[in-house]
Amino acid sequence: MQKIILLIVGVIILAGGIVYLTSGSKEQTPTQQVQAQKEQTLTVQVTNRKLSPEIVTVTEGEKVTIRVMSDESGEFHISGYEIENDMTVGTELSFSFTADKAGRYNFELHPKAAGADEEHEATETTEDTPAAEAEEDIVIGAFVVNPR
């Protein structure tokens, strides 16, 4: 008797799960298709070695334009996509590409070697190895490409 009750409970939960899954996936398809054809322009800012917004989300296949303003000169790098561009303080950097790889990638900042960036001198007095500066990869945010 106990076993039969267990079996019935199990089957009901399983059936409910399948119904939920099939109805859930139906809702998702149309919205995703609309997004897939979109072009997106995203405006971001680098402040104090942090990107705002910190997480940029797009959908696989979208044509993405990223516009960056930064308070520090250096290279703006999307790891995995291997897109690198130079940023200069006061000038907007703008570049476009197709987000053809799903997944989560990092936005990295490669600061200009020591001496080139004067406005950060105050904070960098704590830095005891200035020689390592040139090779810094600082993760400033995440680039999320949802699969289609």
Add this chain to the structure above:
Amino acid sequence: MKSALTLAVLVFTLVPGLAFAHGFGQRIDLPVPLYLYLFGAGVVVALSFILLSVVPKKFTKALYEYPNISLSRRGWFKILSSSWVVQSLKLFFILVLFTAVASGIWGDQNPAFNMLPTVVWVLFAVGVPFASAAVGNIWRVINPFRTLFEYVEALLRRGRVTVNEHPWPIAWGVWPAFALFFAFRWVENVFLDSATPQPLAMLVLLYAVVTFTGMAFFGKEVWLKHGDPFSVFFSFLSRFSITETKKVGEKIEVHLRPPAVGLLQGEANVSQTAFVLLMLSSVAADGMLGTPFFQNLFSSLLALGLPWAIVGTVGLAGLFVVFASVYAIFSFLTKWISSDGSATLEVARRFIYSLLPISIAYEIAHYLSILVVEGQRILYLVSDPFGRGWNLFGTANYEISYTVLNLKMLWNVQVGLIVIGHVIAVIISHALAERYFKDSRKTLISQYPMLILMIFYSVLSLWIMAQPIVAAG
């Protein structure tokens, strides 16, 4: 390791002026979507009930008397296990060890262009556990530290030098391995320089010193069985695998068997139970410490001025204490509900192996993307192990392909693995209960607490994988 990187970033954003060299150990997979997470959780719960009611006694009995085939008598296996193949394999892994450590000391210090971090954190820390759980205890064969020690032993024998081996104190159990395994997980999850070649090389050398001292003092086999964290770790994992060694007459043969039946053999002692619990908690730690909840908790603790070394260490140890306490409570409930006369600790020892399938499933689900994506680094690193611009095999310019991983498929695989691991765990636990409780009513009743614990554990695994992304990681 990933959470160490995430937290490194976190720490350095809090401490201006410091910076973190990234580019290594990045994971590109995305959280499992909510509908799939809920579906997986539902299936886990449903199957638990169904299994408990339909698993026939005949089946659980068959798990103890499982079919197995001797591989040692097959022609291809004889060639594969012939002395020259095995010896050259052993030599090959010594070469890998030496190259990797030399690269760590003298090579490019960027982890992405140095062989050591990839060899240690991807091939060794992820690849070997996968292989141990799937194929068998391969570490016994390829362990370069063992091989090196065997060479030294052979030399000493030739020189007629005898070394006194000390008996292993029984009370020690596998506690030394437990302590060292905790140290390993600490380096992986808490130590901020874990991916930096030179400090990592020093740690490998330190491990070599400890291992050699242990083997010299207690004897090779004794130390590897009780004191060496990795040999103990891999041997637990290989209980799940499809091969086993058997003594047939004078010879030791390798046999093929169904997966997971090794979990029913033997009974864990207290220290082994603790080791398995540490395996469970530390595997979960990597994913768990990366969840927004813990990241927020950690950053507020760090903001209070507590050093990361303390916060991280307490976090890792605390997670073990939580896992162990929860397991102790459920062991007590099992004992109490089945009104069994044995002590709680004994129940805990009896059922501990039944949790391993869930842990293995989570480990594979969690690290699969790292192995597939980060593992590709070895393709260019073999051509240029020191980051000096060499191109030994013509693969130095290989670029990691991120599209090898179909994220949608990965999600299904991840959830599927958790469900399969859960099913195996429930069956193993059932078979263990049948062996210990004999009476079938007691067996069924005793399974309720364990079932709740397993559902909790599997759903926790799914929950971790469905956690939203924390930026900068």
